Amino acid sequence: MTADTRAVWQNKPLKLSLGGTLYRGGEGMWSWVLHRITGVALYFFLLVHILDTALIRVSPEVYNAVIGAYKNPIMGVGELGLVAAVIFHALNGLRIIIVDYWSKGAKYQRLMFWIVIVLWAILMLGFAPRHLMNVFGH
Numbered sequence: 001m002t003a004d005t006r007a008v009w010q011n012k013p014l015k016l017s018l019g020g021t022l023y024r025g026g027e028g029m030w031s032w033v034l035h036r037i038t039g040v041a042l043y044f045f046l047l048v049h050i051l052d053t054a055l056i057r058v059s060p061e062v063y064n065a066v067i068g069a070y071k072n073p074i075m076g077v078g079e080l081g082l083v084a085a086v087i088f089h090a091l092n093g094l095r096i097i098i099v100d101y102w103s104k105g106a107k108y109q110r111l112m113f114w115i116v117i118v119l120w121a122i123l124m125l126g127f128a129p130r131h132l133m134n135v136f137g138h
Contacts, residue, residue, distance in 0.1 A: 027113040031092055038089040045082055076135030080128060087123050091116045 055063040069075075095112045099105035105112075 027110045031095070031109075031113050031116075034088060035092050035096070038085040038092075041082075041085050042089060045085075073135055076131070079135075080131055083127055083131070084120075084124055088116070088120050091119055 052063070052066050055066055092113075095109070095116050098112060099109045
């Protein structure tokens with residue numbers, strides 16, 4: 001029985017670590033946190049996307065005005081963040097599937113996290129320069 005488990009059973013306060021939280025850090029925690037953040041961000045993007053696309057049924061002029069408002073550098077950088085979130089969320093989702101369904105997945109979850117980070121960086125390095133040239137080049 002660990003000290004934390006004994007503290008819970010004895011109704012004693014848990015010792016906190018990593019800046020006053022129960023998190024102990026490590027790849028598993030950061031993978032979980034980043035997966036949740038990117039998932040929530042993608043949810044809100046999809047909500048806004050569905051709403052602005054639905055404007056075409058209300059008025060094509062309003063739809064065109066909203067889409068025209070998106071064509072600025074701030075939204076271009078936002079698109080870069082969107083692609084970064086999609087790529088990380090997708091790659092980490094595959095890592096989670098492998099951890100869950102491969103008998104040795106838990107043993108290699110740290111290595112797979114760093115593989116996800118390297119693949120994400122490679123894909124972003126391939127996308128970001130070209131995208132930013134399109135955003136700031138016109």
